[in-house]
Amino acid sequence: MGSLTRTQRQRAVQFSLYGLFVLLIVLFWVVSDKEAIRANFFLAEGFTETWQDFVFIGAKNTILYTVIAFVGGFVLAMVLVLMKLAPVAPFRWLATAYIELFRGLPALVVILFMAFGVPIAFGWRPPGGPVGAGLVGLMLVSAAYMAETIRAGIEAVPKGQTEAARSLGMNGGWTMATVVMPQALRIVIPPLTNELVILIKDTSLLFVIGMAANEKELTTMARDFMSSGPSAGTATSLTFAALLYLAITLPLTRVVAWLERRQNRSR
Amino acid sequence: MTTRLHPTQEVDPGAPAIEVRDLHKSFGDNDVLTGIDFHVDAGQVVCVIGPSGSGKSTLLRCVNRLEEPTSGQVLIEGIDITDPETELDAVRSRIGMVFQQFNLFSHMTVLRNLTIAQQRAKKRSRKEAEEVARRNLDRVGLSDKIDAYPAHLSGGQQQRVAIARALSMDPDMMLFDEPTSALDPELVGDVLDVMKTLAGEGMTMMVVTHEMGFAREVGDKLVFMADGVICEEGDPREVLGNPREPRTQEFLSKVL
Ligand SMILES: Nc1ncnc2c1ncn2[C@@H]1O[C@H](COP(=O)(O)OP(=O)(O)OP(=O)(O)O)[C@@H](O)[C@H]1O
Ligand SMILES: [Mg+2]
Numbered sequence: 001m002g003s004l005t006r007t008q009r010q011r012a013v014q015f016s017l018y019g020l021f022v023l024l025i026v027l028f029w030v031v032s033d034k035e036a037i038r039a040n041f042f043l044a045e046g047f048t049e050t051w052q053d054f055v056f057i058g059a060k061n062t063i064l065y066t067v068i069a070f071v072g073g074f075v076l077a078m079v080l081v082l083m084k085l086a087p088v089a090p091f092r093w094l095a096t097a098y099i100e101l102f103r104g105l106p107a108l109v110v111i112l113f114m115a116f117g118v119p120i121a122f123g124w125r126p127p128g129g130p131v132g133a134g135l136v137g138l139m140l141v142s143a144a145y146m147a148e149t150i151r152a153g154i155e156a157v158p159k160g161q162t163e164a165a166r167s168l169g170m171n172g173g174w175t176m177a178t179v180v181m182p183q184a185l186r187i188v189i190p191p192l193t194n195e196l197v198i199l200i201k202d203t204s205l206l207f208v209i210g211m212a213a214n215e216k217e218l219t220t221m222a223r224d225f226m227s228s229g230p231s232a233g234t235a236t237s238l239t240f241a242a243l244l245y246l247a248i249t250l251p252l253t254r255v256v257a258w259l260e261r262r263q264n265r266s267r
Numbered sequence: 268m269t270t271r272l273h274p275t276q277e278v279d280p281g282a283p284a285i286e287v288r289d290l291h292k293s294f295g296d297n298d299v300l301t302g303i304d305f306h307v308d309a310g311q312v313v314c315v316i317g318p319s320g321s322g323k324s325t326l327l328r329c330v331n332r333l334e335e336p337t338s339g340q341v342l343i344e345g346i347d348i349t350d351p352e353t354e355l356d357a358v359r360s361r362i363g364m365v366f367q368q369f370n371l372f373s374h375m376t377v378l379r380n381l382t383i384a385q386q387r388a389k390k391r392s393r394k395e396a397e398e399v400a401r402r403n404l405d406r407v408g409l410s411d412k413i414d415a416y417p418a419h420l421s422g423g424q425q426q427r428v429a430i431a432r433a434l435s436m437d438p439d440m441m442l443f444d445e446p447t448s449a450l451d452p453e454l455v456g457d458v459l460d461v462m463k464t465l466a467g468e469g470m471t472m473m474v475v476t477h478e479m480g481f482a483r484e485v486g487d488k489l490v491f492m493a494d495g496v497i498c499e500e501g502d503p504r505e506v507l508g509n510p511r512e513p514r515t516q517e518f519l520s521k522v523l
Contacts, residue, residue: 163333164370164429168384168436169360178383183374 043236050229051240057214058221059244065203065217069135070196073142080147081154095147102144108205111137115209130209138206142199146192153188154180190259197252201245218244272346273353279345284309284440284471285330290339292325299325301495303339307440307488312472314482314503317492318518323475326492327444330473331362344439360388363433363441367448369425371417377404377428378413381435389436396435403431407461423454427461440471447478479523483507491515 004012083095102110114137115130126133157180165175204219211220218241225237272278283306292300299322307313315323328334330341332348332355341348348358372380381400385391391399404410407427417425426446433441443462447455459481466472466485476482482489482503489503491512499512507523510516 158370160366160368160370161372164364164366164372165384166356167331167333167359167362167364168432169356169358169388170384171356171388174387178387179372186374 040234041236041239043231043234045230047231047236047240050225050231050237054218054221054237054240054244058216058218058241059248061215061217062200062203062245063248065131065135065138065206066196066200069138069142069203070199072135072139073146073195073199074192076139076143077146077150080143081150084147084151085154099144099147102141103148105141107138107141107202108208110141111205112208113137114140131206131211131215134206134209138199138202141202142195145198146195149188149191149195150184153184153191156187157183187263190256190263193252193256193259197249197256200249200252271354272357273350275352276346276350282342282345283307284311284344285473286340286342287326287330288340288342290326290329290341291337292322292329292334293337299495300329300336303495303497305490305497305500307471307473309439309471310469311487312466312470312474312485313488313490314486315473315475315490315492316477316479316482316518317498321492322495323492324444327364327442327473327475330442331359331364333364356388360384360436361439363430363436363438365426365429365433365441365443365446367445369417369422369429369449371425371429371432373417376414376416377409377420380417380428381432384432385435399435399437400431403434404428406434406464407431408457421454422450423457426450426458430458430461430465434465440473441465443472443474443476445475445477447476477522479507491518493518 080095080098083091086092086095111134114126115133119125119133126136128135161179161183162175165179166172170179203217206217207220207223211217216224222237222241225231226233226235229237231237285307287303287305290300290303291298303326305313315326317323325334329336330343332341336349339349343358343362346353346358348355371377372383375383378397378400381403382393382396385396385399386393389396401410401413404413407430409424409427409431412420412424412428417428420428426449430441430446446462447458450458455478459478462472462474462481463485474481474486486503488500489506490500491498491506491510491514493514499506499510499515506515507519510519
C-alpha cells in the first residue's frame with residue numbers, strides 16, 4: 001500500500017465501500033424469506049377491491065383533517081403571537097403559559113383529553129363528534145408550535161424595517177400589517193410547511209377515536225383491514241397506507257428543501 | 268393634511284425647526300447623552316460629527332422619538348414631542364429620516380416603497396401617492412428603477428430611493444444618519460449630490476456624517492459631539508479650520 005498515491009488510495013477505499021454495499025444487498029436477498037415478505041407486506045390479491053377505499057376515504061380524510069387542523073392551528077397561532085406582542089403583560093403570560101403547556105404534552109394525551117376527558121368532565125362536545133374533538137386537540141397542539149415559529153419569524157425581520165416605517169409616520173398596526181408580517185410570513189413558509197408535514201403524520205393519532213366508516217383516515221383504515229377484509233392477518237394494508245403517506249409527505253419535504261435553498265440564495 | 272399635532276400646542280412658524288433642551292438619554296446605567304442643548308433653524312443645514320459611540324445616532328433618533336429620551340425636551344416647530352399628548356405619528360410624517368443601512372422595505376418595489384406611507388399615514392389616494400412618488404424618484408435620478416426591488420439596486424441607488432421615500436411625505440425637515448457610510452467610495456458622490464441639491468432648495472437638514480467636505484461646503488453649522496455632550500459648535504469652516512477645544516483638535520487631527 002505504501003507505494004500507492006493519495007488518489008489511488010482514495011479510489012481503493014471507495015471501491016471497497018461499493019463492494020461492501022453490493023455484498024450486503026446480496027446477503028439480504030439470500031437470507032430473507034421472500035415469500036413471507038410478499039405474503040405479509042405485499043399481498044396484492046385483496047387490493048383490487050379495497051384500494052379505492054384507501055385512496056378516496058382514507059387518504060382523503062387524512063388530507064382533510066390535516067387541512068382543518070392546520071388552518072385552525074394557524075389562526076389560533078396568530079392570536080397567540082398577537083398576545084405575545086401585547087403591551088399588557090397578563091396577555092403575554094397567558095400566551096407563554098399556553099405555548100409551554102401544549103408543547104410539553106404528548107399530542108396523543110391532548111387528543112384523548114378533548115375526545116373523552118373534556119366531554120366527561122364538562123359535558124361539552126365539540127362539533128363533528130369524536131373526530132371533531134380529536135381535531136380540536138391537534139389544532140391546540142399545532143397552534144403552540146406554529147406560534148413559536150411565527151414569533152421567531154417576526155423577530156428575524158430586521159429592526160430597521162420597523163424603524164423606517166415608524167419614521168415615515170405609519171402607526172404600529174399598519175407597520176405590523178404591511179411591513180413586518182409579510183416579511184415574517186415569507187421567512188416562516190419553510191418551517192410552517194414542515195409543521196404541515198408533522199401534522200399529516202399526527203392525524204394518525206386520531207385512530208384512538210372511534211370513527212364511522214366514512215370518517216376513517218389512513219391509519220385507522222389500515223388497522224381495520226389488518227383484522228378484516230381480503231388481506232386480514234397480514235401487514236399489507238399498513239404497507240399500502242405507508243406508501244400513501246409517503247406519496248403525500250415526500251413531495252412536501254422536497255418543496256421545503258427547495259424553498260429553503262431559494263431563501264438562502266436571496267439573502 | 269390638517270391632523271392636529273397636539274390638542275393645545277400650535278405649530279409656531281417663528282420657532283426653530285428643531286430645538287433640543289437639556290436632553291439626557293441612558294441605556295441602563297450607560298449615560299449616552301448627558302445634557303444636550305441645541306437648535307436647527309428652518310432652512311439650516313446642521314452637520315453633526317464626533318467619535319464613534321459619542322451618541323450622534325442616539326441624539327438624531329431622539330429627535331423623532333425612535334429613541335425615548337430619559338429626560339429633557341425636543342421641540343419640533345415649537346411643539347414638544349416628548350409630551351405624551353403629541354400625535355407622534357403625525358409629527359414624524361413631517362420629519363424625513365434616512366438611515367445608514369437604507370432600510371428600504373425589501374418585499375416592495377421602489378414605487379410601493381414610496382407610496383405605502385403616503386397612503387397609510389397621509390391618507391393620500393393611490394393615484395396622488397404615485398404621482399408624488401414619480402416626481403421624487405425623478406428628483407434623485409432613478410425614474411427607470413420604479414419597478415425594481417431593493418435587492419436589485421446598488422447601495423447608492425438604494426440610498427437615493429430612501430431619500431425619495433422620505434421626501435414623498437413632503438417633510439419640513441430631514442434627518443440623515445451617516446447616509447454614505449455603508450457605501451462603496453465611488454457611490455458616495457451621487458448621494459451627496461442629491462443632498463446638496465436638497466440643501467440648495469432650502470430643506471432643513473440635520474446630518475450626522477463623516478464627510479467633512481460636505482460639512483464644509485454645505486453646512487450652515489457644525490456640531491462636534493464627544494462623550495454625550497456638545498463639545499464645540501459653530502461655523503463649519505471655523506470649527507474645521509480652527510478648532511478651539513482640545514477634544515475637537517484631537518478628533519480632527521485623526522480624521523482629516
Ligand atoms: N438600543 C441601545 N441599547 C443599548 N445601548 C445602546 C443602544 N443604542 C446605542 N447604545 C449605546 O449608546 C452609545 C452611543 O451610541 P450611538 O450609536 O449613538 O453612537 P454614534 O455616535 O452614533 O456612533 P457611530 O459613529 O459608531 O455610529 C454606545 O455606547 C452604544 O453602545
Ligand atoms: Mg451612529
